Amino acid sequence: AQSVTQPDIHITVSEGASLELRCNYSYGATPYLFWYVQSPGQGLQLLLKYFSGDTLVQGIKGFEAEFKRSQSSFNLRKPSVHWSDAAEYFCAVGNSGGGADGLTFGKGTHLIIQP
Amino acid sequence: DSGVTQTPKHLITATGQRVTLRCSPRSGDLSVYWYQQSLDQGLQFLIQYYNGEERAKGNILERFSAQQFPDLHSELNLSSLELGDSALYFCASSVERGGDTQYFGPGTRLTVL
Numbered sequence: 001a002q003s004v005t006q007p008d009i010h011i012t013v014s015e016g017a018s019l020e021l022r023c024n025y026s027y028g029a030t031p032y033l034f035w036y037v038q039s040p041g042q043g044l045q046l047l048l049k050y051f052s053g054d055t056l057v058q059g060i061k062g063f064e065a066e067f068k069r070s071q072s073s074f075n076l077r078k079p080s081v082h083w084s085d086a087a088e089y090f091c092a093v094g095n096s097g098g099g100a101d102g103l104t105f106g107k108g109t110h111l112i113i114q115p
Numbered sequence: 116d117s118g119v120t121q122t123p124k125h126l127i128t129a130t131g132q133r134v135t136l137r138c139s140p141r142s143g144d145l146s147v148y149w150y151q152q153s154l155d156q157g158l159q160f161l162i163q164y165y166n167g168e169e170r171a172k173g174n175i176l177e178r179f180s181a182q183q184f185p186d187l188h189s190e191l192n193l194s195s196l197e198l199g200d201s202a203l204y205f206c207a208s209s210v211e212r213g214g215d216t217q218y219f220g221p222g223t224r225l226t227v228l
Contacts, residue, residue: 032214043117043205044219090158095214102148102160102173103217 002027002093006106013081014114021076021109023091032094033074034103035065039087047089050074061085086113118142119220121206127226133194136223140187140208146170147189148209148217149181153202164189165212193225201227 003026013019025031032051036044048059055067065076074091088110092103118141128134140147149161151174160173164183175181178196183189193200203224207217 034216036219043119043221044207045117046216046218049216092158094217101171101213102150102163104160105158107157 002031002095002104004091004093004104004106006089006091006109008109009107010110010112012112012114015083016080019076019078019081019085019111021089021091021111023074023076023106024072025074025091025093026072027093030069033065033067034092034094035059035063035074035076036090036092037087038090038108044090047076081111081113083113083115086111117218117220119206119208119218121204121220121223123223124221125224125226127228128196129228130196130198132196132227133192134196134225136191136193136204136206136225138189138191138206138208138220140189140206141218144208144210144218145187146209146212146217147183147187148207149175149189149191150205150207150219151202152205152222153199158205161191163213170212196227198227201225 005024034049035047047063050067088108090108091106095101120139122137145166148163152158161175163171167183181191203222205222206220209215209217
């Protein structure tokens, strides 16, 4: 069965500093990978996705993520965080075989921005 | 705004009761997915419908059921509610039967007292 691990429950970063959120997955083939962000009281907003091709993918709000097959990782990065980036971030894996499964999510990383 | 709408935004009810949550997918999307988000279980996939037919089941309790109507909106029915059913319920939609991007609605917060 597929699974996603986000090792960091909380991360605190100073405004303007760089950010990396870790995500490791377990999946039998090449997965579909996603990062979603959830602000307090809000739904899930898609930041970026990887289906195939270039392993470095660009997303919205200045985020990027790199798919590394050898490490089974899909870490999210941002060069300079803003206070508005404070939120809960979820990594998810989907079925690349075209099958009808829902997404499997990690437990999330809570990002705190220090002024 | 993802284009997925969910009603109601909040729902407060008592144990043993039954509630219905409603979801309208993005225009053109044929798949609807339901997820439950709770503090102890995190985000869990419940069930998927594609063009009116059940397509996949996840960790959905027997007390829960769903359907997708000809106009593609979907309803999630929760019955014999327990305190532990208190959670945020999300609907997501996508174009295909599976293997593509899911767009999430704002969620319905259910509180069971």
